[in-house]
Amino acid sequence: MKTSVLDNRAALAAAVNQVAEVAGYLWQKGWAERNGGNITINVTDLVDGAVRALPAISEKKAIGTTLPHLKGCYFYCKGTNRRMRDLARWPMDNGSIIRILDDCAHYEIIADNPVMPTSELPSHLCVHNYLIGKGSTYKATVHTHPIELVAMSHHKPFLEKDVLTNILWSMIPETKAFCPRGLGIVPYMLPGSVELAQATIDAIDDDYDVVMWEKHGVFAVGEDVMEAFDMIDTLTKSAIIYRDARSMGFVPDGMTQEQMKELSEVFHLPK
Ligand code: 2HA
Ligand code: ZN
Secondary structure (H helix, E strand, O other): OOOOOOOOHHHHHHHHHHHHHHHHHHHHHOOOOOOOEEEEEEOOOOOOOHOOOOOOOOEEEEOOOHHHHOOEEEEEEOOOOOOOOHHOOOOOOOEEEEEEOOOOEEEEEEEEEOOOOOHHHHHEEEEHHHHHHHHOOOEEEEOOOOOOHHHOOOHHHHHOOOOHHHHOOOOOOOHHHOOOEEEEEEEEOOOHHHHHHHHHHHHOOOOOEEEOOOOOEEEEEEHHHHHHHHHHHHHHHHHHHHHHHOOOOOOOOOOOOOHHHHHHHHHOOOO
């Protein structure tokens, strides 16, 4: 049987298997049509000396920008054009582990196969660079296309700052408790563009862990890929409750501002 860099490396294998588990959820939820969505995780703390010593199995590739905080970092990245539903079963055939080179402007693939990383790699790496730069312990970035949240982003009034956050928080207490920074909004921009990457970083810097890309999808950051997924899932649950209330013919009351304030105080939430 073919060996994998994950063999005998429990922590690294667990992190990559968690990506595979989440990729399966994204597909099952209908958020990952064809090759939709991307996941990258910073595995630098999980690679041992033997992995660090692995030779490159690809050419040096340009990131397209210089990211000084990523020097010597390692990432597992979904492959470009690869499907989440395939990654769920075969993560090392539909993604790869890359090493950032000392110039902070190039990377090379080191395992298991020369699967080219996602077309959104520069934007994901820019976000990781930003996170490390501010001392964050977050290791995961997830981009996906949750149906109900994307639908809500087609309505201009919802895109004013924190309008959607407040509607979603007010649908069920869990949403504020488990997505306590709310949902940042980034206006429509070309997928994969530097502008979209920068606007995403600005929204994360504005203290959001989950950001809506208008008429496209969401981008979430978290300690690990499961945490990032759970926040998107929780927000989507609220969006479905809102939609279901509307489709039953009424506008849902939502919890009151006082009730949400009480929740923040009791659970020591940041907002
Ligand atoms: O890579 O979802 O936005 C697939 C995407 C890009
Ligand atoms: Zn997308």
